[in-house]
Structure formats: C-alpha cells, structure tokens
Amino acid sequence: MDSGGLNISPLLKSKRFYIVVLLFFNIVINYIDRINLSVAAPLIAKQFHWDPGRMGIIFSSFLWTYAVALIPCGWLADKLGSRRVNSGAITIWSIGAMLTGAITGFGNMIAARLVLGAGEAASYPVAGKVVRQWFPASERGVATAIFNAGAYAGPAVATPLVAWIVLQAGWRPSFIILGALGFVWLIFWIKWFRVPEECTWLSPEEKDYIISHRDNQPAKASGSQQLKVSVTRLLAQKSMWGLAITQGCAVYTQYLFLTWLPSYLVQARGMRLAKAGIFAALPFFVAVVLGILIGKISDKVLDAEKMKKGNRRVAVITFMLFSSVVLLTNMIQNELAVLALISISLTSISSAITLNFALANDLISEPRVTGTVIGTQVLGGNLFGLTAPIITGFIVKATGSFNSAFILAGALLIFGALVSFTLTRKSITYDIEGPRATAAGVD
Secondary structure: OOOOOOOOOOHHHOOOHHHHHHHHHHHHHHHHHHHHHHHHHHHHHHHHOOOHHHHHHHHHHHHHHHHHHHHHHHHHHHHHOHHHHHHHHHHHHHHHHHHHOOOOOHHHHHHHHHHHHHHHOOHHHHHHHHHHHHOOHHHHHHHHHHHHHHHHHHHHHHHHHHHHHHHHHOHHHHHHHHHOHHHHHHHHHHHHOOOHHHOOOOOHHHHHHHHHHOOOOOOOOOOOEOOOOOHHHHHOOHHHHHHHHHHHHHHHHHHHHHHHHHHHHHHOOOOOHHHHHHHHHHHHHHHHHHHHHHHHHHHHHOOHHHHHOOOOHHHHHHHHHHHHHHHHHHHOOOHHHHHHHHHHHHHHHHHHHHHHHHHHHHHEOOHHHHHHHHHHHHHHHHHHHOHHHHHHHHHHHHHOOOHHHHHHHHHHHHHHHHHHHHHOOOOEOOOOOOOEOOOOOOO
C-alpha cells in the first residue's frame, strides 16, 4: 500500500475498519427487517386469505416510499451529514418494522411497510458518502463490498432465524424482536461515527493518511464553495443513466429472491418452511463471502488511473452476465443443483451491485455530490426492484409457475450488462456554482 511514507495498517487491521463494520451492520439490520415479511409470508397469507397477487403488492409497497425518499436522503446526507441522517432514518424504519407485528389487515400492513421503506432509504446514499469520506480509491472496492455484503448477510441470518421464531412463537413476535435491533445499532453509531477530521479515536498518522489519500477534495479546490445540487444536471449525463439502469437490472432479480425465494421453495419445490428457510439462507451466505473477496480483488487489479477511467465497468459487466444463470433454474429438478444455480446468480448480483457502487465513486469528479449520485443510482435500482414482487406475484397467479418470472429476470441481467458497456464511459462531472463557503465536509 502506498501510504506516503507513513506506517499505515491495511484496511482489515486498521481503525478505519470500524467504520465499514458499522456500515455493514446497518445494512444487515436493514435487510433483516425487509426479509422478515418474506419468510413469514406463507403464514400471513394463509391467516388473512391473501392471494399471490395481493402478496406481491404488499412485498412491493415498502419500495414505494423507499424509491421516493432515496434522492432526498442523499441530498440530506450531503447537506446535514451522514451521522444525523442515518440516526433519524434507522429510528423511523425500526418503528415501522415493529409496527408490522401489530397489523390487523391489508391497509395497516401497507402503512407499516411504507414507514419501513421511508426510513431504510438513507442507508445506501449515506454508506456511499461515508466510503468517499473515509477510504482511498485503492480501498473503495473492498469497503463497498463489505458494507454491501450486509444485504446478503441480513437475509442469510434472518431467513432461518425468522423461520424458527415464527414456528416457535408466531409471526408477530418476529417483527417486534428483530425490529428492535436498529435501536441497538443506533447507540454505537452515535457514539463512534464522525468524519475523519473530527474523529478522536484515530491515530494522527491514520487520520493524515485518510485525508491525504481519499480523493475527497472539491473539483475546484481553491478556497471553498457552496454547492447547488441539481439532480437534473446529473441526469443530463449518460454515465448517471448507465449506473442507474444497470443497478435496476441487477436489483430486479435481487428483489425477486428477497421477496419470493422462500415461497418459491415451498410452493414450487414442495419444501417445508423450516427447510425452505435454510435453503433460502445458504445462497446469501455464499454471496457474503465471495462478494467481499471479489471486491478486494477489484481493488488489487486496478490502479488509480484505471479507476478514474471507469475500468471497473468490465467487472460489472462480467458479473451481470454470470448472474443470468438464473435462466437455467427452470431446467433443473435436483434441489442441490437449483441451490447451486441460485448461489451463483446471487453472488454475481452481489458483486455486480458492489462494483457498480464502486464504479460510481470512481466516476464522480465532485465528491460533495456523492450522496445525491448514490441516491439517484439506488433510485434507478429500486424503480426496477419495486416491480419485481408485483410482476412475479401476478405471473405466479396467472400461470401457476415461477418459470416466466425467472426468464424475465435473466433477460434483464443481460440487458444491464449491455447498458453498462455502452453508457458508463465518462466521468460524472459537476461544475461548482454559487458563492464561496467553507470546504470542510459535514459528518
């Protein structure tokens, strides 16, 4: 590692690693609270007599407010700071998660999911901004891979855990117990998180290393300047569209798995809920381990100049294509072979999403708009993602099979690879406007 002559520990042995661990557990809890409904869905649907079409609407409803709030959350992170925005967000979504355990019908189920979605929208824009604040370009791939691994560790842990709680105590306690985890995380976040400039538990050497190597200076760094953030100016650039559409094509299949995989294993493969919980968890465990390894490798094979040119797109394209093996699921009868295919697909989706986030950070020339760029990128992902539960539900209702749902997912993954190849070839530029102000970033 080029540390400018300083004796600096590698990421996994450093104190800055604490920050990526905080981000990882934020995403873990985020996805635990999402996946809870997916696992409990067969029992909830049976109790309330909801068909697959109605369940698809319920699965999707959390994404309605999530999608609407993404860009505002990114903008707030840029304006008010990551610490305050994430603190408020996890409080809101934890309340929404716990309220799900008290629902009495379709209407208040939708309401609880809308609260959950509004709160969870901050996690990825804040995480992307924190990575830019805390890690040099040579560590962004693995830092992003670690926090994004939470999206797979959460379901991996929650799927068998929720299945066990549901079978032992019923589905309502599972929402209340797991929803409370967010308040535990909040204590550690408030205590430990600051921007590096204000962090008292960093050594002076590591603080100097982070500040000098993170490429976090404004595009025109003489003095400091107020930045007027405009999403319209970002959307005028092909690379922003490329990142967002590619994200969408990957997230569509991710949400198909997140929302429908336990039901698919129960309905199409004839598994009991306990067994389906274990089978649904295993691909997520695989995605955690291999996703972090792939993120680390991407940092090793690219130098800073190649990263700025967007060469990380090659890996994004490769893993989008690998993930399309989901198309083969319809042709396989053996349970273990299906499990292997889903594991390959989900690991590849995890890697494509991770590297797409890292690619966005590589392409951003003005770091003070990072939260807004990541929010816009995640919005693109979730505009596709929110349709996956609904479309899958109505496909299953109409055909009695998941086959067409998997074909659509595979086609979108191939299309996403093509979009990344053609549209993410230039930096995301953002010229500064307005009067001078201070350059120091908020936390």
